[in-house]
Amino acid sequence: MEVLYSSTRNGEKKVTASQAILQGLSEDGGLFVPDHIPALECSMKELAGKTYQEIAYQVMKLFLTDFTEEELKNCIDRAYDSKFDTEVIAPLVEAEGTYYLELFHGATIAFKDMALSILPHLMITSAKKNHVDNEIVILTATSGDTGKAALAGFAGVEGTKIIVFYPKNGVSPIQEKQMVTQKGDNTFVVGIHGNFDDAQTGVKQLFNDRELAQQMADAGLQFSSANSINIGRLVPQVVYYVYAYAKLLDEGKIADGEPINVVVPTGNFGNILAAYYAKNMGVPINRLICASNENKVLYDFFVSGKYDRNREFMLTSSPSMDILISSNLERLIYRIAGNDAGKNAEFMAALSRDGSYQITEEMKEKLDDFYGNYASEEETAQRIKSMYENTGYVLDTHTAVASAVYQKYTADTGDQTKTVIASTASPFKFTRSVMNAIDPKYNEMSDFELVDELSKIANVEVPGAIEEIRTAPVLHDNVCDKAEMKAVVKRFLGIHA
Numbered sequence: 001m002e003v004l005y006s007s008t009r010n011g012e013k014k015v016t017a018s019q020a021i022l023q024g025l026s027e028d029g030g031l032f033v034p035d036h037i038p039a040l041e042c043s044m045k046e047l048a049g050k051t052y053q054e055i056a057y058q059v060m061k062l063f064l065t066d067f068t069e070e071e072l073k074n075c076i077d078r079a080y081d082s083k084f085d086t087e088v089i090a091p092l093v094e095a096e097g098t099y100y101l102e103l104f105h106g107a108t109i110a111f112k113d114m115a116l117s118i119l120p121h122l123m124i125t126s127a128k129k130n131h132v133d134n135e136i137v138i139l140t141a142t143s144g145d146t147g148k149a150a151l152a153g154f155a156g157v158e159g160t161k162i163i164v165f166y167p168k169n170g171v172s173p174i175q176e177k178q179m180v181t182q183k184g185d186n187t188f189v190v191g192i193h194g195n196f197d198d199a200q201t202g203v204k205q206l207f208n209d210r211e212l213a214q215q216m217a218d219a220g221l222q223f224s225s226a227n228s229i230n231i232g233r234l235v236p237q238v239v240y241y242v243y244a245y246a247k248l249l250d251e252g253k254i255a256d257g258e259p260i261n262v263v264v265p266t267g268n269f270g271n272i273l274a275a276y277y278a279k280n281m282g283v284p285i286n287r288l289i290c291a292s293n294e295n296k297v298l299y300d301f302f303v304s305g306k307y308d309r310n311r312e313f314m315l316t317s318s319p320s321m322d323i324l325i326s327s328n329l330e331r332l333i334y335r336i337a338g339n340d341a342g343k344n345a346e347f348m349a350a351l352s353r354d355g356s357y358q359i360t361e362e363m364k365e366k367l368d369d370f371y372g373n374y375a376s377e378e379e380t381a382q383r384i385k386s387m388y389e390n391t392g393y394v395l396d397t398h399t400a401v402a403s404a405v406y407q408k409y410t411a412d413t414g415d416q417t418k419t420v421i422a423s424t425a426s427p428f429k430f431t432r433s434v435m436n437a438i439d440p441k442y443n444e445m446s447d448f449e450l451v452d453e454l455s456k457i458a459n460v461e462v463p464g465a466i467e468e469i470r471t472a473p474v475l476h477d478n479v480c481d482k483a484e485m486k487a488v489v490k491r492f493l494g495i496h497a
């Protein structure tokens, strides 16, 4: 059955999956949502034993119904290949009786690779299907992780160019090094004098600049977005929850039909929403446990039904979850409002006007699938240390937030359901925080000494992504002021008008 997509803020206009991917965000500011969530066609028993790529096809074909089998399989094969350092793509590791789904074996060792390795292929396929001959120019502002994952995904992909702006003094040294050493003739990386908000605002202005759009069209170019609200990033994330269940079943860890819990360290709400979609497709998932760091907007929301971003922004050791507006939550709000775009649009208007909104009791009842909690900086560090001491397994800071929240959940509820924790980054990406949590004595070492020490104590090889940047030459040394962003983009694109 065909799945069409409409905006969370206006249900009238329907587009195909490929159109939604090309467009990214709807003109009214809403997010594209499927008109229904398709049910899996194969039983879990049939999926058990299948490869990641095979399961990816079984899941994605149900959402991306205007892609042919050949197109979709081609995208999948190009994405989930030797860029990943393990053939299984997303290994499940058992520790303390819980299963850690390692989503960090891709090019940039964080879970964003799971979707950003396939998005470029979905996008050029979508362009072809819709007879768009223009070259696609991906324009992104990043606070660190997304930029590198998008660069790695789009580098060398024919028919695309990618431009990434990052705050020159606002990312970690490892993150900056990862970006400025990026290879590929179609990649451009620019540091700006300003913070992440400046970069983001500048990028939004460029997207809305009509004069620039016309000049680009004349040169055979058009902008698109690799932002996490693109449906082309959400759908590939549903896959690994189906895969995890099938794998547990295949290994005899669970019985057919036995429910599992899923814990997700959450920022923009994309990853946990994918788990919710998997549940709605028929994967036997019991509770969806939403883990926050000290920016606990979502925890407060699940407790009170009030979403309130009016609070202090906390900088934590899990920076990819430092977020006060979880964009993808809008897709859940739309759903619990009974797929009512008008009602959802009112909540979102209140959010931008007052910074808050309160859902109704009736809507709140539909959130029973979710449990929210958070971990403080202290609890997160403690969790890294105790896990290491109990098992020798080293968690990154984001995964440690999830693990700490899971402990609170079992203490709160006594629920013994088998549980999968989404492990969203390699500890090698946040080496200093991780090593300091294990022992403060490590604070004296340099970044790369810490990398080698972590490799030794965890008995894990240094990932290629880190090994590469140790000696890689800097290929991008562009820095500009906020006001110069447009000129810089035009220069990169060879637009002289």
Ligand SMILES: *Cc1c(COP(=O)(O)O)cnc(C)c1O
Binding pocket: 110, 111, 112, 145, 228, 265, 266, 267, 268, 269, 270, 271, 272, 320, 321, 398, 424, 425
């Ligand atoms: C982006 C990110 C998250 C948050 O994921 P959302 O889909 O935004 O909720 C968690 N951990 C890591 C390491 C990330 O990069």
